[in-house]
Amino acid sequence: MISYNNQIYLDIDDILAQEQKIPCVFLYKAYKLGSLIEKKKEIKYKLEIKCTHHPNYDITSKCINCNQGVCSVCMSELHNGHSFSSESLNLEIICIHHPNYDITSKCINCNLGVCLVCKLKLHKRHSFSELNNNMSSEDTDIEKDTKIKLPYWLAYVLAKKSLVSVEIPNPYKDEHSFTNRLLADPKEVSMIHYPYYASSGTKISSLFSDHNLKLFLLNIFKKRYLYIYNQASFLKDNSMITKILGNMTQFEKRLFQEIHKSFVDFENWKISSDKIEKNYYLYPIESNINSAKSSPNKRKRLIFAN
Amino acid sequence: MFTKSAIELVKEIRQTDSIPHYNDTNIKLAINEINVLYEELLQVLMANGNEKSQPYYLSNSMTYFSVIYRDKRCVLAYLNERLKRIKEYRWSSGNGLLPDQLKEKLSQDEIQFFSDYDKNLTDYNIKVGLDLTVDPQPPKDLYVEVRVIKELGQVVLNSGATVTLNLNTTHFLKRSDVSNLISQGSLEHIV
Incomplete structure (x- = not known):
């Protein structure tokens, strides 16, 4: 190295x-590495909230323009031309029905993400599971068999000590x-x-x-x-x-x-x-282009035979 | 995520070929991260001295150590690349003075480095008796015709001759005398 x-x-x-980034699987329970790993990314895949508009698709990304969770169909149809992020998905997705509220829970009956108001009105008497946004607390131990992506330089060190198993x-x-x-x-x-x-x-x-x-x-x-x-x-x-x-x-x-x-x-x-060129390479020093126009009348020729 | 600020430094300098602003905040963030991690690393090792080769603690200390190492490496690479470009500027401009728009992009240490480097190079040039930054390729003619595009007034050239460079006049001068002025954009070479 x-x-x-x-x-x-x-x-x-x-x-x-x-x-x-290289996918790594921890072979042992690891001590306090929580802040190191983009755990949010991992949790994202466990959300499995269905899209409200297209019940056959899962929500995979967040639309940055509308702050809504979107599925792959929404991306191309409803949110055409918007920009998306798949990394900050479970941060602050707003509810489609109640734009003033964030989605905080998942309705187990319908597999939909719901906000506080939805819970009381649309999903009355359903059961919910909380979506915890603060899973990446700094002092979490990493459990055995956690699969995460680490950059090469870190994966290399850990793999050499047989602390993780790596995948191509x-x-x-x-x-x-x-x-x-x-x-x-x-x-x-x-x-x-x-x-x-x-x-x-x-x-x-x-x-x-x-x-x-x-x-x-x-x-x-x-x-x-x-x-x-x-x-x-x-x-x-x-x-x-x-x-x-x-x-x-x-x-x-x-x-x-x-x-x-x-x-x-x-x-x-x-x-x-x-020809000797003016040096444009790093820092061209400003020259007054207008005054550079030469007038033939003023031409003088000096020869220095030195 | 660790090493974020350090990696941003490297990415930032990769994006451009010129010298970007000295990124003081990110360097301080990276150094701060190194210090914090070092403290934590020490604490873990002190508290669990006997079990430090257990995978449970080993993975922690290995990770922290490599993150510290990585941070350091990124910051050094950033500084090194900047120094390389500053040296390059000295060679390509042939000029021992920093223009203001460049000066404000450098840190104090880098300005110091530039003047030291300039001093070394000038000393060497004087000893050799040749300005090494001029004409890396052999020129075809000793004299060139130039037009003044920036008012300079009376100028004493390297060879000792004095010439009045008024705006829009053309002159036939020794190549080695004027090539610096051309690359600075004060004169224009007419072919």
């Missing part, structure tokens, strides 16, 4: 690649749809959701000592590299370039920019202009 080369040791991309994250699994799409046509797949796919992948493959995953990543990279090289050498249009860059991992972006730059430099060299 420790490298003597400072540049690698403190590399930004390397650090971000290690944020890849979804996008690296053999049968997962993303892997299949990559296999089918590596260059057409957008990496926008996995900006560190390859670099996290190599770390994960060494954690699981999975040699096949490494070969798989290498294979994908070879095919994508050819594509990137071609695009970088031909593309001139900036809007096309940004479009293509959006589908790449961070590493590929850097690669693309380097290749592109070298081709542009080569073109410029062929024209062989030796």
Whole structure:
């Protein structure tokens, strides 16, 4: 884990690649790790409240615009164009019937989320279970067999001491749809959701000592590299370039920019202009563009033969 | 969630290629987190000295330790990347002075670092007898034609010559003398 080369040791991309979440199962009861884990996320899946509008679907996310819990159908129909969060689901969902009240309980008879008023009116004489919003208290022990997602750097340490058992994250699994799409046509797949796919992948493959995953990543990279090289050498249009860059991992972006730059430099060299450019790189110092217009009458030529 | 503020630092600097504002609050949050976790870690280890290798306590101490380590690493990476960019700025601008809009983005220590770095580089350049930041590639002509786009008045050049750079005049000058002024945007190179 420790490298003597400072540049690698403190590399930004390397650090971000290690944020890849890995599903872990605790093998023992663990001492006071409550605040560490996004327990809310886990509880979310146990809510199982049915959607009021579509009784066949569970509520899976929260609409940030309306503060309502929504199912997958609501997302596309009723809340079209809104933004959703699946993380803060059991925080402050308002009741659809009574917008002044939050949903606090679940009606066991109807499997619906209900507020205080619903309890008394719509769901009279039903039985309820409380939805506890404060499950992630700081000092909770983690029970044995709790399944949570931990970032790579933590999962690595805990797995080495056999405190947790780890699973390969979804996008690296053999049968997962993303892997299949990559296999089918590596260059057409957008990496926008996995900006560190390859670099996290190599770390994960060494954690699981999975040699096949490494070969798989290498294979994908070879095919994508050819594509990137071609695009970088031909593309001139900036809007096309940004479009293509959006589908790449961070590493590929850097690669693309380097290749592109070298081709542009080569073109410029062929024209062989030796112009000194104004430095736009970091902090262009403002210049007054209007006054830059030259008037030929005022031209003077001074030669300093020094 | 632990390490949140530290990770935000790293993400923030990843988003841009320039030098963002020095994020004092997040660094303080991260350092605070390290201190709090260190205290707790000590407490757990002191109170359960005999059982500290039990999985029940081991998982706790291992986690806290790696979170502390991780926090530190993120903050260091953030600072290191900033220093790298500050050095890069010194080389690409060829200028020993910080412009105001950049200066307000740096912390006191970084400003100090910049002036020390500048001093080192200038000393070295004087010893070598060559400004290393100018012309990394060999130029084709020794003299270039430039137009003044920012009023400068009378200027003493590196080579010792004095020239009056009035607005909108063009001059034929030694390349090494004016390349800094061009990269700062005061002059324009006419081809």
